[in-house]
Amino acid sequence: MKFELDPLPYAKDALAPHMSAETISFHYEKHHQTYMNNLKNLLQGKPEAEKSLEEIVKGATGGVFNNAAQVWNHDFYWKSMKPKGGGEPTGAVLDAIKRDFGSYSDFRTQFQTAAVGQFGSGWAWLVNEGGKLKIVTTGNAETPMTKGATCLVTCDVWEHAYYIDYRNLRAKFVETWLANLVNWDFAAANLK
Ligand code: MN3
Numbered sequence: 001m002k003f004e005l006d007p008l009p010y011a012k013d014a015l016a017p018h019m020s021a022e023t024i025s026f027h028y029e030k031h032h033q034t035y036m037n038n039l040k041n042l043l044q045g046k047p048e049a050e051k052s053l054e055e056i057v058k059g060a061t062g063g064v065f066n067n068a069a070q071v072w073n074h075d076f077y078w079k080s081m082k083p084k085g086g087g088e089p090t091g092a093v094l095d096a097i098k099r100d101f102g103s104y105s106d107f108r109t110q111f112q113t114a115a116v117g118q119f120g121s122g123w124a125w126l127v128n129e130g131g132k133l134k135i136v137t138t139g140n141a142e143t144p145m146t147k148g149a150t151c152l153v154t155c156d157v158w159e160h161a162y163y164i165d166y167r168n169l170r171a172k173f174v175e176t177w178l179a180n181l182v183n184w185d186f187a188a189a190n191l192k
Contacts, residue, residue: 001053003040005032006075014083018180023164028078031160035070042067058146069141073123073154080153082183086176089184092191093152100133108178111135111155115174121158124174127151128191152187 008028013021039056042064043049048056056068088094088104101107115124118137125136127149136144137157145151155161155177162173 001049001051001056003036003049005036005071006078008078010083015081015181018165018176019081020165023162026164027156027160028074032071032074035067035074039064039067039071054145057143066141069143069146072145073141073143074156076151077123077154077156079186080155080183081177081181082185084180085183086178086180089187091188093184093187096128096133096191107135111178112171112174115155115157116171118157124155124157125149125151126153126187150190152190153182153184155182 005028008024012024012028015024043056048060048064051059053068053072057065057072060068089097094104097104097107101110111124111126114135114137118124118139120139122137122139123143125138125144127134127136127144129144129149133152134149136149138144143151155174157170157174159170162170166173166176
């Protein structure tokens with residue numbers, strides 16, 4: 001792998017006012033970049049450095065796993081948001097949500113509850129597992145992609161994701177993320 005972050009899919013101020021340019025600057029240029037730097041240092045001169053990021057995440061443990069998975073999770077997170085995102089999806093994603101959660105409103109409530117209920121640092125995900133959509137949460141760097149699930153979107157619920165804009169109010173952040181930020185086009189592409 002190249003050990004370079006993918007560029008952000010939008011300008012740093014493109015998600016304001018729901019997510020500030022300051023949050024994105026710290027999160028992408030400091031947190032995300034640090035995981036990449038750590039991974040590069042850990043794998044320098046080792047055969048794993050030739051593998052793809054996905055292969056490294058799936059095969060690693062300990063510090064290599066933590067940093068590689070956080071690189072992957074954050075790349076997936078940036079793509080899970082877009083300017084003027086959020087709200088109720090349409091098309092195949094909405095159909096699958098209705099099939100597996102009953103209604104969009106029920107999905108939203110369950111996602112909110114799961115994301116707010118994840119104790120400490122972690123992630124809330126919408127995944128496709130064997131043809132059924134599920135909401136899962138993971139702690140720290142853990143990621144459903146190592147467990148055979150196809151990830152559709154993820155919300156980062158580490159404090160660094162929301163503390164500048166929302167302080168301690170994770171519930172307000174998740175509510176805003178669902179209403180204004182989540183990228184259902186990305187979910188639709190991952191569902192195909
Ligand atoms: Mn983060």
